Amino acid sequence: MTSTASPMLKAIAAHPRANDLARFTRDCLLDSAPNLPDAPTVLERAAARGLSPDDAVVESTRVTDALVAPSRVEDSILLGTLLAYGLALDAVDTATQTQTRKLVQLATHAGIDAWSSLDATMGEAAVSYWSALAALLQDHGEGKGTMSRAEAIVAASAIMISDNPTAQNLRKNLASLRQIPLFERLLATTPTNTDAALSGELAPVPRGPVATFFLGMIGWLLISHVVRLIGRFALQLRRPAELTITTTGIHVRSTTQLLGKVLRESETRIPWEGLVRATREVRYPRLGTYAGLTALALGSYIGVGWFIDGIRAQSLSLATMGLLVVVLGVALDFVLVSLLPGRKGKCRLVLVPRKGAATCVGWVDATKADALLRQLDRGQP
Incomplete structure (x- = not known):
């Protein structure tokens, strides 16, 4: 896992039960995507991992409460960072399109964005997710798949801001998809992280x-x-x-x-x-x-x-x-x-x-x- 200057990621890494909390958050969100999990499911999964209410507090936010109904922007940011952290703990060589689609759905419909923290938490292991995301975008541009237009725009925005060299090359290849003008403009734009900073x-x-x-x-x-x-x-x-x-x-x-x-x-x-x-x-x-x-x-x-x-x-x-x-x-x-x-x-x-x-x-x-x-x-x- 690569280091990062993100205060939220530092707070998670310093938590005594960071790994358990990240895996717990990851499982809850991926199983409930595109929606947020309900309270009984969250409490049941927390008990199964031996997480008490006090164990689930990061930066004054109780993760078990935020999973059910994030009330602040900081809650959504924390959940997205925990989700990316959890994915990094059990990184796979090839990310499935099903799991990748769930990450897009969570970012689009629930406001839980793991993509912004993916490179910081996973490093080179994030390549498999960017490749799977590019494949979903390719299918959407060719009129295949079931990804909605809103999900495609969020996915294109996610790959646009990544500093990962593989993601940047994939973005250049995808920019040639001219079926959707807005889609083309998003992917052809220089990443925000460099020019809009x-x-x-x-x-x-x-x-x-x-x-x-x-x-x-x-x-x-x-x-x-x-x-x-x-x-x-x-x-x-x-x-x-x-x-x-x-x-x-x-x-x-x-x-x-x-x-x-x-x-x-x-x-x-x-x-x-x-x-x-x-x-x-x-x-x-x-x-x-x-x-x-x-x-x-x-x-x-x-x-x-x-x-x-x-x-x-x-x-x-x-x-x-x-x-x-x-x-x-x-x-x-x-x-x-x-x-x-x-x-x-x-x-x-x-x-x-x-x-x-x-x-x-x-x-x-x-x-x-x-x-x-x-x-x-x-x-x-």
Whole structure:
């Protein structure tokens, strides 16, 4: 089994009963495909393997509950990774078309995608599954077999994103099937893992002009940016992130690094049906807002200064110093968030899910961000 940077796969591998849990999940899902297993079957199989409820917990998810009704995206991801892990434990030289078809059905109808983790868990042993999948696609393109159009599109997307050299060669051969135009375009597309991957850093979600105004007035803009600068240059705080498009949706993998050491790894996956909006900022975003705030602060500073000088003829008041803080905060916010990235052709990409908080990846190449957004406009892979 090959190593992988996937946090979910690492969590499974670290589980004390990883092998039993993976085989249990695999058997439950394959026997119930294309549907999810029912509760009595799951409990019976768990008891047969000696798995208690506490034994079936991975990353705060109870696998026995998720098998019956996955309530979160993370549950489906965990089940798909466990399924691939279970297949890797008892890898076969030649995968049957029946088993391969079940994997496609689970990905299409139940949202349990083992294909995304197949190469990471099985390595070269995954070749037999890619070959069997290519045979199913070949039959479908020739009007044979019973695979539905939706299943064929999911299967084509799965083979499209694989880094396995055999899968890439099979994809090139299958791209010649011209009976189904959409099918042909999917297979002829360069794999998403290489071209549609974006690198950047996790960043705060862009604020609106009202929030920027009030945060500037209370001095939070200045304080927060000074703290970030200290963290970045004194403590080498970094939050690199990579965004990719897969058959299940958009994946954002990130790490938090301090003094060169990784403190935390995280992974956010937004399914296609859960993505509400994906946008990127234009060059020098909210330039008018920053100019207006700066003009307001400078005008207030000068006006208050003159008023106080005229009335009391003494030193600057706390009010004018506060307004100076506003000017510095707005200036820092503009330089660090808008000016520097814009001058280097970078931007912020914002993903808004139907549920949960928005995700923002900063310092992304603007040209690649536009290409990714065009791909999203054309529809999921």
